[in-house]
Amino acid sequence: MTTRLLLAAAIFALVALSVIAWRRPPRRLGASSLASIGIRDPAVVQFTTATCAPCKVAAPHLRSAADRAAIPYHQIDVGERPDVARAYGIRRVPTIAVTGPGGKVLGVWTGLSDDIAEAALSASSIPG
Numbered sequence: 001m002t003t004r005l006l007l008a009a010a011i012f013a014l015v016a017l018s019v020i021a022w023r024r025p026p027r028r029l030g031a032s033s034l035a036s037i038g039i040r041d042p043a044v045v046q047f048t049t050a051t052c053a054p055c056k057v058a059a060p061h062l063r064s065a066a067d068r069a070a071i072p073y074h075q076i077d078v079g080e081r082p083d084v085a086r087a088y089g090i091r092r093v094p095t096i097a098v099t100g101p102g103g104k105v106l107g108v109w110t111g112l113s114d115d116i117a118e119a120a121l122s123a124s125s126i127p128g
Contacts, residue, residue, distance in 0.1 A: 044096070
């Protein structure tokens with residue numbers, strides 16, 4: 001009985017750690033520049049797909065935050081551009097990045113809470 005309990009606990013822990021690792025923002029994107037895909041200035045970038053409902057909800061909030069900061073908002077459909085998803089390690093949408101000069105990624109988030117767009121812009125030191 002104890003062996004089964006320990007085995008079940010180990011499997012549960014492994015699944016939980018896998019879910020946590022899957023949900024975190026992609027490391028490759030956070031240490032990158034988006035200049036190779038044409039984003040060379042400060043911007044808010046949303047990686048999305050055509051069927052992503054949370055992406056559609058997030059888009060107006062991100063666009064509004066970008067407008068208030070006087071920087072562009074870009075949407076990249078990783079369903080149409082799987083090369084971009086592969087290159088930057090994007091496994092989950094919406095993935096949101098804020099870039100600075102030269103397209104350098106200053107911050108990356110997955111998902112969107114009520115205040116994440118504002119927090120993203122203030123945390124990235126983009127004047128707004």
